[in-house]
Amino acid sequence: MLRYVTTNPGKVREAREYLGDAVSQLDFDYTEIQAADLAPIAARGAREAYRHAEEPVLVDDAGLFVRGFDGFPGPYSAYAEDTLGVEAVRRLVDAELDDRRAEFRCVLAYCDGEPFAATPDPVDRDDRVTAAATGAERDDQETEPLPVKLFEGVVRGEIVEARGDGGFGYDPIFEYDGATLAEMDAAEKNAISHRGRALEKFGEWFVERQ
Structure with a gap:
């Protein structure tokens, strides 16, 4: 059994595709470290979740990366959404940037x-x-990474300016191939989603792993 560590059942449904x-689903509140990249955050979470579950786990971290802002909000996307709001991020792009290019990234971490x-x-x-996961010094069982x-x-x-009533988060202001993610239905969005693309790579590898 593979445990997908998330509080969002929608992620599990997408993973099952x-x-x-x-x-x-494994509802486990792992520690989210602060980092400029997604990979160490997801990797840290996967290690902590594996030690908790003692079975194979999959953790993801994702964010919106605006090129003209050197990737901001990136790993801080959820915090920026909660504190500034999606529309404020869009207005900031409008006010400061000529280059409106951005990308959604997802990193899946398997342990x-x-x-x-x-x-x-x-x-x-x-x-x-490692020690931060338990608040203690590493013991003999944790000497090997x-x-x-x-x-x-x-x-x-x-x-772009917000369009569409679907999706969540930054979906209304992120346009792909002429439509925002909020204007797409679930099947259209899943077909091009950053998480779906990461899951496809993982799935091909996981078959060989088993």
Whole structure:
């Protein structure tokens, strides 16, 4: 059984489209570290979740990256949405940038406690913050870092005035191929989603892993 670590059942439904019924939800509140990139955040969460569940886990982290702002809000997308609001982010792009290009990125992190063979997809073997998971010094069982396999999905578009009533978060201001994500139905959005693209990569690899 593969445990998808999330409080959002919609993510699990999307994962099952690529991975089948072997995926189940794990509602576990792992520690989200502060980092400029998605990968270390997801990798850290996967290690902590694996130690909690003691079975294979999949953790994702995602964000909106505006090119003209050097990727901001990026890993801080949820915080920016909660504090500034989506419309404020759009107005900031309008006021400050001529280049409206942006992209949604998702990084999936997989951990099953075992090593990985070398492949084109990156493996995170760093474990600097293991002790923070328990608030204690590392014990003998945690002297070896847990390797984490990473898979990235990206969808590129641009920031526009809000359109559409569907989706959530930044969907109304992110346009892809002439339509905002909020103007797409669920099937259209899932077909091009950053998470879906990462799941597709993971699914192909996971079949061989099993």
